[in-house]
Amino acid sequence: MGFHHDEAEEEQVPFRLEGASGADRHIVVTAAKRQWLDEHLARQWRRPPTAAESDQSVADFVREEVLYREALALGLDRDDLVVRRRLVQKMEMLALRDGPGVTESDLMDHYLAHRAEYAVGESASFRHVFFSVAARGAGAHAAAAAALAAVRDGGKDGASGLGDPPPMPAEVGDWTRSMVEARFGAAFAEALFETDLGGWSGPVASAYGYHLVFVTRRAPARVPDFAEVAGRIATNLDAARRAGALDRIYAKVRDSYQIEIDPSLADSPAHASHPHGHAERTRA
Numbered sequence: 001m002g003f004h005h006d007e008a009e010e011e012q013v014p015f016r017l018e019g020a021s022g023a024d025r026h027i028v029v030t031a032a033k034r035q036w037l038d039e040h041l042a043r044q045w046r047r048p049p050t051a052a053e054s055d056q057s058v059a060d061f062v063r064e065e066v067l068y069r070e071a072l073a074l075g076l077d078r079d080d081l082v083v084r085r086r087l088v089q090k091m092e093m094l095a096l097r098d099g100p101g102v103t104e105s106d107l108m109d110h111y112l113a114h115r116a117e118y119a120v121g122e123s124a125s126f127r128h129v130f131f132s133v134a135a136r137g138a139g140a141h142a143a144a145a146a147a148l149a150a151v152r153d154g155g156k157d158g159a160s161g162l163g164d165p166p167p168m169p170a171e172v173g174d175w176t177r178s179m180v181e182a183r184f185g186a187a188f189a190e191a192l193f194e195t196d197l198g199g200w201s202g203p204v205a206s207a208y209g210y211h212l213v214f215v216t217r218r219a220p221a222r223v224p225d226f227a228e229v230a231g232r233i234a235t236n237l238d239a240a241r242r243a244g245a246l247d248r249i250y251a252k253v254r255d256s257y258q259i260e261i262d263p264s265l266a267d268s269p270a271h272a273s274h275p276h277g278h279a280e281r282t283r284a
Helices: 031-045 051-073 081-097 104-113 133-151 177-184 186-192 226-254
Strands: 123-132 171-176 200-205 209-219
Touching: 031 051, 081 226, 104 226, 123 133, 123 177, 133 200, 133 209, 171 177, 171 209, 177 186, 186 200, 186 209
Parallel strands: none
Antiparallel strands: 123 171, 123 209, 200 209
């Protein structure tokens, strides 16, 4: 099993190979470099490599370096969208390397300052039996009303076997009003959140037909505890940190580039009336 860089994309080679990459044909594998290769294999395999495995990892490393330099010499790194985006990612890693990470204190400070943004709307858990307008036409409402009369005094499972295959799960838990509206429509959600607990009611109209509903639980809107949203906050802050770090690098070097952007032919007055027949160039 040979050594390959893609087995540890985030691991950086802690030394520079002598010579200009892609041009110089002098490659030196020093004792320190060989030791790094051996340590890499030891971490990967959880045991020290044998002498033969060490020799093979060096051979693989040299092969990779030779092909890498030849690829650069041929310009294969240019006009390659995958390589381009990977290099931008490495710039982001460089920007983050020396910056402060997100601490527990940062998470709590953000939570206290933005608690309302993590509020959870009122929610309901319910079971429903569906009567399809597409399948039953104008008779869907009457069929739902007849079924309600038959099961009104039954429990949550009293309507089993009735109705048509539902367009949504027959039983859902802790759906917020916005979730119910998105799946069943605003009128259904309004009726659902006004329905008494613990009994069948309806028919309730939705975008698909009519339903009998049995609400088992309803919870008011609330602000979650910090522990419930700490993971989301960490993700949000880390994304902002990454974007900010790369933005700072961009802002620092942007003005050292001269950028020229041709205006869109469709939007440019030059497209219709420029006397010299060429698009003007503008600074970005």
